[in-house]
Amino acid sequence: MKPLVISAEERAGRRERIEQKVQEAGMEGAVIFSPTSIFYLVGFHFIPTERPMALVLTDGKTTLFVPRLEHEHAETVSDADTVKSYPEYPSELHPMRRLAQLLGELGLRAGKIGVDADGYGSSWGYRGPRLSEVLPEADVVPGVGMWVEEMRMSKSDAEIALIRESCRWGNLAHVLLQRYSVAGAREIDISMRATSEATSAMIDTLGPIYRAAGSASASAGFRGQIGPNSALPHAVTINAILKQGDTLVTGAGADIYGYHSELERTMFVGEPNAEQRRFFEHMLSAQDLAISLIKPGIPCNAIEQEMQRFYKENNLVPYTRHHTGHNIGLQGHEMPFLDLGDETILQPGMLFTIEPGFYVEGLGGFRHSDTIVVTKDGSESLTYYPRQLEDLICGV
Template sequence: MDSLKLPRAEYQDRTETLLSHAHADGYDAVLLFGSLNIQYISGMYHLPTERPVVLAVTDKQMDIVVPRLEKEHAERDSFLIDDVHVYFDYPQGQPMDRVVTMCESLGIADSTIAVDTDGSPGRNGYQGPALSELLPGTVHTEDYITSMREQKSQSEIELIQEASTWATLGHRLLQERIEPGRRPIVVSTEVEAEASKTMLDTLGDRYEMMNWSAPMMCKFTTGEVTTRPHSVDQTTRIQSGDTIVTIVKPHVSGYTTELERTLIVGEPSEEQRHYFEIMRESQEIAIEAIKPGVEYSTIEQEVLNYYEEQGVSEYVQHHIGHNIGLEGHERPFLDLEYNGEIQPGELYTVEPGFYVPDVGGFRHSDTIVVTEGGTEMLTNYPRQISELTITTNA
């Protein structure tokens, strides 16, 4: 894609939608404390710490309170911000007092205000008062932006498609570097550096980092560790016969995608082949079931029915998938207990998996977008065991 940025008009449309929701519920203005919520509405990204950053959205103006170290960044013309209010630092800068002053200047201190949280989140040691304790007006918490983020615009989908294209490169490099005796963390570090360099060399000045994450994340676990889906142990050495589960997540303009594969080191055993094929088929069942109007719970039920038939239900440890975008996990969820129907513009990581003691974990994950007629695959990488076997000399 020619541009790696969302158009300014999209942020303006989001602002209008946010205020429309708020006004319909009787609110005069909206204040946002969450870093991704601020980014979603104004375009201004930042590294959230103990220092509060607070965005005020009214019909006439969008202002922000920032610590001194964010001042010049917040004043960028590309952000949808009219005025920047600055305090020095926390705690000496009294940031919440500055928020009150901003509200007074906007004429909303006595108003009814919707907030994403009642005050700045308590992170990195921050301990501050609730906004409702400081303003004479009425403050209520609402979840507008989380709901707005569920369905993606065409521009957002194109950014995630760009990230998905780079996921193929990252995973190919990762698979090429895996060999017995090496530690996953060492392989991952090498691959992330090489893949990130290639991304930056290709995309050039169009690419802008928006957090501490590398442009490309490529990680994996090996052997018995793969039976614990969220294990962070990447120091166990790779051995011939291991099952490996990977995760590759590039970032483009704040948006991410997800590509995961199950690999086998050396000639697969009959057990590995058996479980691999069940896993691969279960992902196809899930993808085939995803359509507009289908209940979220139906997708997981379809897979669980298949797992019951195949005798692997006892090895399941998580649901089928989740939406993805600015965060790696967003709602809606493909889960038995999640109510509602799938809508066009939602994206999902489709990742049914199971984890067999003494054999390993088995999980592919692909990112798909829901269209009016069904789904479109955004990630594209081999899925067959013959293409995912690591050749060794052992």
């Protein structure tokens, strides 16, 4: 069997599309600093640290600019025509000035140069000049990053296949998470056990065809969304101990060559009370409505408008906190978004998490999330975990 990866041929097509845009914009070339964009275009996944890295596109050629410690790695796994490296950061000559020298050698000292950012950025202690500072004769033009992000909005068949595989192993991780979610168990113990067992099963099953570009795991957990704390949509782990009657909001997925899916469920430790059941049913109806609205040719904001109408009609507005969903792929959140301010037209191949949620202080949060792909005549759910309340009661 072939490895679960994106082919070099598909990445070459991506670069051709970007290079065409660069030429149409009258640019001499482009410089890209985003790790995600670099991986998307040349297949080089790396750990972004204080050491600057960049991908240079010019005259149909690609050059990776990396620190010395990444040189062999980049030559081994990337599609780049050339790899150039610098000694280390910080060094006597700042890497951005070395990059300016390289760009001069590639004919990009002056003229219009497209960029995704005016220099490298990192929270790992990096400090350095902007690209425009080290290339004073050039016209550094932003916007290339948006071109790449727009390309990533609609997934190819190969990308969808990887995300479908991610859903498969996220499903297993969630099965185990629910199995181990009983009163008296600790949040972290449950998550670690489910994640470890699901990851082992995934690696054993896929064997040599599996390739990671990130976490290399199938995972499931709560991220602190337990009991009243589940009313915080982006809670953090608090090492809670599950109690009878708790509302649980879960999350599961898997990294398949850097591609992700999203599976979330609202569960209960033991029988839920009447209020828990009421909000759960509202949430399920909202998700059903959102899924039914997904089809090509309509703008993202039209879906959110219908969702807001549903919330108002059912007096649920005070319990809402976020939009209906977002695209997903190489990153957990990608554009476009199912929100009032996004007018992007849905197209086949776009993926969305469908996750309307309600958050009730003192009671908990109520949110399912499923990964949906837009098809030529509607949509298909790539996730398939049970959604009904009676299937999501733990400890029975």
